[in-house]
Amino acid sequence: MATGEAIAEVGRDFIRDIVQADLDGKRHSTVVTRFPPEPNGYLHIGHAKSICLNFGIAEEFGGRCHLRFDDTNPTKEEQEYVDAIEADVRWLGFDWGQNLFHASDYFERLYQWAEHLIRVGLAYVDDQSQDDMRTARGTLTEPGRNSPFRDRTVEENLDLFRRMNAGEFDNGARVLRAKIDMASGNINLRDPVLYRILKAPHPRTGTTWSIYPSYDFAHGQSDAIEGITHSICTLEFEDHRPLYDWFLANLPVPSKPRQYEFARLNITYTVLSKRVLTTLVRDGHVKGWDDPRMPTLAGLRRRGVPPGAIHDFVKRIGVAKANSVVDANVLDFSIREALNKTALRRMAVLRPLKVVIENYPDGPGEELDAVNHPNNPDAGSREIKFGREIYIEREDFMETPPKKFFRLSPGMEVRLRYAYFITCREAVKNAAGEVVELRCTYDPATRGGNAPDGRKVKATIHWVSARDSRPAEVRIYNPLFSKPYPTGGEGFTADLNPQSLEVLGDARVEPALAAGSNSAEPVQFERQGYFVHDPESTPDRPVFNRTVGLRDTFAKEVTQS
Numbered sequence: 001m002a003t004g005e006a007i008a009e010v011g012r013d014f015i016r017d018i019v020q021a022d023l024d025g026k027r028h029s030t031v032v033t034r035f036p037p038e039p040n041g042y043l044h045i046g047h048a049k050s051i052c053l054n055f056g057i058a059e060e061f062g063g064r065c066h067l068r069f070d071d072t073n074p075t076k077e078e079q080e081y082v083d084a085i086e087a088d089v090r091w092l093g094f095d096w097g098q099n100l101f102h103a104s105d106y107f108e109r110l111y112q113w114a115e116h117l118i119r120v121g122l123a124y125v126d127d128q129s130q131d132d133m134r135t136a137r138g139t140l141t142e143p144g145r146n147s148p149f150r151d152r153t154v155e156e157n158l159d160l161f162r163r164m165n166a167g168e169f170d171n172g173a174r175v176l177r178a179k180i181d182m183a184s185g186n187i188n189l190r191d192p193v194l195y196r197i198l199k200a201p202h203p204r205t206g207t208t209w210s211i212y213p214s215y216d217f218a219h220g221q222s223d224a225i226e227g228i229t230h231s232i233c234t235l236e237f238e239d240h241r242p243l244y245d246w247f248l249a250n251l252p253v254p255s256k257p258r259q260y261e262f263a264r265l266n267i268t269y270t271v272l273s274k275r276v277l278t279t280l281v282r283d284g285h286v287k288g289w290d291d292p293r294m295p296t297l298a299g300l301r302r303r304g305v306p307p308g309a310i311h312d313f314v315k316r317i318g319v320a321k322a323n324s325v326v327d328a329n330v331l332d333f334s335i336r337e338a339l340n341k342t343a344l345r346r347m348a349v350l351r352p353l354k355v356v357i358e359n360y361p362d363g364p365g366e367e368l369d370a371v372n373h374p375n376n377p378d379a380g381s382r383e384i385k386f387g388r389e390i391y392i393e394r395e396d397f398m399e400t401p402p403k404k405f406f407r408l409s410p411g412m413e414v415r416l417r418y419a420y421f422i423t424c425r426e427a428v429k430n431a432a433g434e435v436v437e438l439r440c441t442y443d444p445a446t447r448g449g450n451a452p453d454g455r456k457v458k459a460t461i462h463w464v465s466a467r468d469s470r471p472a473e474v475r476i477y478n479p480l481f482s483k484p485y486p487t488g489g490e491g492f493t494a495d496l497n498p499q500s501l502e503v504l505g506d507a508r509v510e511p512a513l514a515a516g517s518n519s520a521e522p523v524q525f526e527r528q529g530y531f532v533h534d535p536e537s538t539p540d541r542p543v544f545n546r547t548v549g550l551r552d553t554f555a556k557e558v559t560q561s
Contacts (some may be wrong), residue, residue, distance in 0.1 A: 013319035028229045031063030038200040040076040041067050042289040043088045046265040046272045052314045055094040067096040070103045072232040074202040087453035088297040090306050103218045110213050113251050118157045125160040126177050143183035144190045167210035182279045188243045224253035231257045234264035266325045269479035270295050273488050292545050293480040304522040304532025304547035309338035335548045339530045344372045347462045348509040348525040352391035355438045360388040369512050370418045389466035391508050396461045415460040420447040462526045470514035472542045476502040514542045
């Protein structure tokens with residue numbers, strides 16, 4: 001078991017308190033948790049909370065955590081999702097070792113247990129249509145009605161169930177239901193479906209089965225078979241807990257786990273509904289499950305978010321019993337905190353404006369020293385090229401600036417990062433009256449960015465050499481939704497943010513950034529934010545995704561628009 005100091009490092013919550021009490025009270029000698037995803041989509045940031053909780057508790061208390069795929073619906077499951085889920089769990093730093101399981105491993109035992117319920121009079125085959133069953137189920141204020149097939153004999157139910165399994169009936173013609181209480185105040189106990197006919201090949205069992213267990217029937221029993229001690233799930237399963245316990249009480253299971261619920265993760269400007277995420281991908285609103293705008297772990301990884309930031313975020317939001325909404329800035333803060341410590345600094349100009357330094361000599365220019373990380377001397381420094389022609393950020397120049405604009409304007413002197421003081425003398429315009437070039441002069445005595453006479457400037461701007469920088473594409477990602485609380489239902493597309501992606505095709509970057517086209521390590525573009533190479537990047541045409549800005553501007557922009 002982990003030491004008290006180790007647990008204190010992580011932070012206590014009510015689930016960890018329960019686990020500790022169970023160990024102290026000798027209810028369990030070993031903690032066994034599980035992360036049980038359905039392989040019908042990619043994992044998202046909400047799943048990360050569950051992954052960190054289940055694997056984290058097992059690690060802290062010296063137990064083990066199983067990775068179990070609840071693969072009970074073969075029509076929606078794909079190997080792509082299985083591979084992606086395993087990659088995401090490993091990316092977060094967790095390993096299930098030999099404890100990889102599938103609900104389909106237990107299909108034969110689940111089937112035998114279904115027959116057991118029939119034999120003891122607690123399950124029956126129902127011929128009603130789905131619509132009739134739905135109507136007869138009742139409402140939150142009205143009890144349900146018994147099925148006309150509820151009183152079939154054990155022999156008839158066994159015969160029909162076996163024929164369902166043999167493939168004699170069409171999909172949807174019959175189901176097997178538990179016989180509990182159609183008048184229960186908990187709708188989940190109103191004779192829930194245990195098996196449905198589904199003639200579809202399963203990725204792991206092939207065509208062995210024509211019937212498949214429901215999630216509720218497979219889930220708790222899989223926990224029991226694996227000896228799970230703490231079945232941890234989100235609050236939407238709280239009303240399912242009496243059904244979970246009913247199955248355990250009425251089946252000859254080898255162990256009896258307990259279910260505990262915690263608040264699911266909700267984040268502003270984000271939808272975590274798997275159905276919505278699937279629709280976004282299927283209908284082309286995003287470019288796949290790993291689109292950097294998606295809240296999937298694959299999307300966050302492609303955007304350059306380090307796993308340590310996810311761990312920090314999960315720790316910050318904690319584990320609570322009541323649902324709430326977390327501000328997206330909390331996640332961005334964790335990302336910035338992680339990247340600020342590790343990301344090397346580089347210069348890139350996203351919207352370039354050419355500057356000609358008229359009194360700087362023609363020729364190859366010179367090399368200047370630039371630090372790789374201001375707070376980490378061990379990161380060293382690099383040499384950057386400086387010459388007569390450079391690019392600066394277009395927004396760093398204004399021809400007629402307001403009073404508190406301290407960057408470049410006619411007659412204004414600024415410092416070029418690591419280089420010299422320059423003064424703007426003239427703005428060159430095209431036929432349309434647009435500024436296309438600046439004519440400036442520099443002070444040779446200010447090499448390195450300091451004036452020997454002690455004079456000060458109020459702004460330092462970044463730049464790249466026109467001669468030595470490389471063209472690049474930069475993708476600026478903003479939240480996928482424009483409202484802090486977007487619609488999660490059918491009308492979600494109305495809340496999509498039309499400015500969720502801005503592609504800057506004419507950016508210029510330091511040569512070293514282009515050379516590292518295969519690097520997965522994010523860097524900080526000075527004064528811009530944190531960026532990472534996209535997998536589509538090449539040495540000839542580097543592509544960068546913005547991971548996060550240096551500060552939040554999106555919410556302010558949305559409010560003002």
